[in-house]
Amino acid sequence: MQYQGVLQKMQTEIGQPIQYYMLFENDFLNVNQILNKEVTISFIKYQCLNCKLDKPIYRQGFCKSCFFDIPSAGDWIMRPELSTAHLDQEDRDLAYEKKVQLQPHIVYLANSSNVKVGVTRKSQVPTRWIDQGAHEAIEIVEVPNRYLAGITEVALKNYVGDKTNWRTMLKNEIADEDLIEWRNKLKQYIPEEALPYFITSNTETHLNFPVSQYPKKVKSLNLSKTPTFTGTLIGIKGQYLIFSDDTVFNVRSNEGLYVSLTINY
Incomplete structure (x- = not known):
């Protein structure tokens, strides 16, 4: 076939x-x-x-000219802290940016090769964790826009990783971690603007890959x-x-x- x-x-x-x-x-x-x-x-x-x-193809499935032109490849995609739609400021296409940036976002911890912090739209949970090969994950903050999620991620990157070692993930050389303990330990480093959105009463999600x-x-x-x-x-x-x-x-x-x-x- x-x-x-x-x-x-x-x-x-x-x-x-x-x-x-x-x-x-x-x-x-x-x-x-x-x-x-x-x-x-x-x-x-x-x-x-x-x-x-x-x-x-240059990056993200786009040719070079499209990558530097279309709104879905703006810098704020990879760096959420650069989001400006909440200020009514356009990067490439304000209508598109408002649609994507001004919706609930999750800051999470995932364990795929090590514990890392990440950002995704709420609608992309647990898809984002699956795509990263995480065998366990937990939401720690749910905020109303991408900017708040981005500045939270930037603050937490000083205390926990933000990258996946893809070779370690694929070899499955991973130790189980207590992500609730990690979440509570990192709370003190969350920016003041995002602290009211801290999640206190959820549990880990466990993922089983074929x-x-x-x-x-x-x-x-x-x-x-x-x-x-x-x-x-x-x-x-x-x-x-x-x-x-x-x-x-x-x-x-x-x-x-x-x-x-x-x-x-």
């Missing part, structure tokens, strides 16, 4: 285990159903997620260097496909690549 289309981050559904879906223009694939099957991935061309043209065997020595697949790859899929974690030869493929970091996916039954 063969699928063709432009790669976008896999959609997910909470479950035991988490369910993963690849969406193509006229089709979709439940990736869990092809676990333990031989899969061939072949690069065909580029297709920018915005302009749809066959132009090299992986039968974790890689021992991670090898990352780069389709620009290896345009065709064949391997047996044995797991999915975060946005990574894990193959039996320890090769891993980050679907999200390859957004904008038009590929064929062949499942050899």
Whole structure:
């Protein structure tokens, strides 16, 4: 069976285990159903997620010109503390920025390779944690806009990490942590403007990924260097496909690549 289309981050559904879906223009694939099957991935061309043209992808699935032009790739996406819609100030498109920035946001702790702090829209919980490969997570602050979440994250980064070691996450070399204890310990460092939004009465969320065997020595697949790859899929974690030869493929970091996916039954 063969699928063709432009790669976008896999959609997910909470479950035991988490369910993963690849969406193509006229089709979709439940990736869990092809676990333990031989899969061939072949690069065909580029297709920018915005302009749809066959132009090299620069970042986040966009060609260079789109990345520096469209509102959904503004600096405030990666750095929430730069959000200005709450001040009625435009970056690239104020209507878009108000729509995204002026909605409830969560500051959270997640444990994927170590305990880290992060920010996401409330509507993206637990999707954001799944995408990061976190096996446990907890909300610590719920604020009404992205700016407040951003300045809270910046303050807490002085006391807890804000990056995931993707190799450690994929090897599953992770210790369980008491995230409630972490949450309470970090409360004192939350900025005064965000402190009224501190969450005191929730519990950890635990996530179960469909992986039968974790890689021992991670090898990352780069389709620009290896345009065709064949391997047996044995797991999915975060946005990574894990193959039996320890090769891993980050679907999200390859957004904008038009590929064929062949499942050899």
